[in-house]
Amino acid sequence: MSGDEFLTPEEKAEGKSQGKRDGHRNGGEDGGRNGSGSVGSTEILALRFETHRARLRAVAYRMLGSLAEADDAVQEAWLRLSRSDAGEIVNLGGWLTTTVGRICLDMLRSRRTRREEPLDEQPGGESGIRMPEPVLAPVSGGDPEQEALLADSVGLALLVVLETLSPAERLAFVLHDLFAVPFDEVATVVGRSPVAARQLASRARRRVQGGAPAPDGDPDRQREVVDAFLAAARDGDFEGLVAVLDPDVVARSGAGVTTGAAAVASGAITFGRLAAVGRPVLVNGAVGVVGVVEGRLVSVLSFTVVHGRIAVIDIVREPERLAGLDVTFLEG
Template identity: 65%
Template sequence: MNENHLLAEGFEAHRGHLRAVAYRMLGSLSEADDAVQEAWLRLSRSDTGAVENLGGWLTTVVGRVCLDMLRSRTARREEPLGVRLPDPVVSRASGPGPEDQALLADSVGLALLVVLETLAPAERLAFVLHDLFAVPFDEIAPIVDRTPAAARQLASRARRRVRGAAPVPDADLTRQREAVGAFLAAARDGDFEGLIAVLDPDVVLRADYGPAPARAPREMHGAAAVADQALTFSRLGGRDLHARPALVNGAVGVVSSREGRPYSVLAFTVADGRIVAIDILADPERLSGLDLADLD
C-alpha cells in the first residue's frame, strides 16, 4: 500500500466529521462539499510527515477554508434581500440515513443555523469549532489571527447571541409530532384558537421564497400573526398540497408538493410542547436541488 493510498484512507476516515464542521460553518451543503474537497487538495499537496493528529490538522484546514468563504460571501454581499434559510437536511420521518446521521451527529437544527448566519465570520468559526466540536482555543487562535484569549472572547460573544435567539428544541420526537400535528390540523380546520394553543407567544416564522417577488411576508413574529398567516394560506390553496412527514435537520418537519413538484419544506422547532419557530423553504430552484423523492 503506497503513501498516497494511506493518505486517502486517512482522509476518508475523517470526511464525515469535516463535512459536519463545514455545514455548520457555511449553512450550505454544496459549499460544505467544496470546502471538504479543498481540504483534500491541500492535504495531497502538503508534507504531512510531521502531522501527529490528522483529524485535528484537517479540521483546522477546513476551518480556514470556511472562514475565507464566509468572508468572501460577506464582501460580495451576494445574499438576496429578505430571508435566506440555510440548506435543510431532509430525511425520512422514520429516521435519517447513515450519511445524514453523520452530518447531524451533534444535532444542529435549522433555527440554530439561522442564528449562526447572523454572526461575524470569526465569531461563527470560534463558536462552531469550540462549542460544537470542542476544538481548543489554542488551535482556533491561529485560524482567526488572534490570541487564544481573543478567540475565547469571540466564542463568548457568539454564545450569548445564540442563547438569546436560538431556542433549545424538545429532544422527544413524539412530543414534537404531537405539536406539529395539532398545528396542521388546526390550520386545516380553520381553528384559530387551536393554532394559538400550540404556538409559543413569541413564535417566529421565516419563509425563503428565493429571489422571486415574495408571495407573502418573509418573516413574522407572534402567535396571532403566525396563526393568521397559517389560516390565510390554508384558505388560499394549502389544502391542495400533498404533505409528507419528514425529518428536517433531525426535527419533525413536512415536505409538501403540488402536481408532483416540490412546493416547500417546513421545519418546526418545538420547545416545552409549543412551536417556537417555523422555517419554510419555498425557493423552487433550491428545492429542485434537494433529494426529496425517497421520503415515503
C-alpha cells in the first residue's frame, strides 16, 4: 500500500505536477531554492507541502495511534522543511515521509522514557496495552469530514498490535509494509543496517499476522454477528455468547488481555448493562459499538469477525482517548 489512496484526486494531480518540478532543481516556478526564505518561495513550498499532508498524516497516525499527535508530527515536519534548503531535495514526498517517520520514532521513544508505553504487568498479573485513539463514523455513512477521518484510519486491531511493538519495529513495519519505503531508507531513520531494518519489519509482521487477523469481507454479516453478541450479553445468555465467539477469541483493553470464549463470555455478561446502552458505529471502518451514558461517551468496542465468529474485541475506555472523539452524529 503506497499511501496514495489517502489523497484526493486534486492532491494526486497536484502531486504529479510537483513531481515533475522536483526533477528540475534549478528551474520552474520554485526557482530551485524554496528554502531561500522569500515570501513567494515560502508560499510555493507550503502549497507543495499540502499536497503531501494527507499521506504524512496517515503515516503518523499508524506510527502514533493518535490523530492529535499525528497532526503534531506533520506540523513539525513542515517546520523542518521550512528551515531546510528545499531546493536541494529531489524527492520531496520521500524526504517528508522519512522525516515524519523520524519525528514519530523520537515521540515513541519519548513515551517509553516517560513510562507511557504499554505496561508489562498490571495489578493481578494481567498484561496491559496502551490503547490507540479510535476513529468513529456512523454505520450508514456520514458527512465528508467523518469520511475524511476514516480515510486516515486503519483497523483498530492492527493499531493495537502496533502498540505492542518496539519503536524501531513499528517504524520499520509502517514505513516498509504499509508505505513501501525501501529498507535502505528505513535503515537511515532507525540507525541500523538495511539487513537489520528488514529483520525489524519481519518480527513486526509476525506479530501483526498473529494479533490482527483479516476480517470477513461482508459487513452486513459482521454486523449480524456483533448484534447477536450484544443481545446475548444483555440477556445474560452465556451459551449464546460462546456460540458467536471464536474458541480462541482475544479481548484487549488498557486493563489487560482476556483469552478464550468462556472467559470473554463471562466478562461480557458482567458488563451486560453497558451492552444495553450500546450504539452501533464504525470504528476505524470496522463494525463497532460505543457506550454512551447520559450523553457521555464511556467506551468504544471494535470487533474483528473471522469465519462468522468474533476473533478479536478491542475495548477503549481511557478518558484521554475518548475525550476528543466526535459523537455528534449519534444525535437525532
